[in-house]
Amino acid sequence: MRVRDATPLDVPAINGLYNALIPTTTVAWTEDLEPAQVREAWLAKQHQEDNPVLVAEVEGAVVGFASYDDFRDSTKWPGYRFTVEHTVHVATTHGGTGIGRALLEALIERAVTQGKHVMIGAIDSANTGSIRFHEHLGFAEVGRLIETGFKFGRWRDVVFMQRKVAPPNG
């Protein structure tokens, strides 16, 4: 397995991983699949803004991806420029084999290199697997916002998990 930067050729695989989660899970609070052109535009914007997009490859196939972006709009509110919100998804066929860890550790390294201070994951409260995963990667729950989302006919809570990536005195 290797982790590398995504290229436009990875768009179908990235979109496939994301869209596979939409109909049956509450990982993302939308019921609409992402069109390929929207994902292409997202990748171009991420690259333009120097936000990392990483993919994990096993035997030539992309089986996971991870990325981050502003936590809140750091152009409008520059005080947020050291804080990012990340996303990480691994194919169910390859879950539990260390790919999520490899992706998130690589993403943390990028955050350190880019001088970021804090990384935040926003996770549906029912996604206990992702909450445990983030705990294993050094994240801790810092907030839980109640009934802030809606999917599959019911209100949903979001759990914010945070890890400081800057050195202790940074």
Ligand SMILES: CC(C)(COP(=O)(O)OP(=O)(O)OC[C@H]1O[C@@H](n2cnc3c(N)ncnc32)[C@H](O)[C@@H]1OP(=O)(O)O)[C@@H](O)C(=O)NCCC(=O)NCCS
């Ligand atoms: C959450 C997710 C990214 C984890 O990726 P993964 O490749 O299965 O995780 P790994 O195999 O790298 O596990 C890393 C660590 O987390 C722990 N972990 C992972 N999933 C876990 C679970 N469901 N329950 C408890 N611990 C878990 C592992 O035991 C492992 O611990 P260790 O390395 O300290 O021994 C993956 O399950 C996924 O993509 N889920 C669907 C999408 C999603 O929820 N994304 C996150 C949205 S916020």
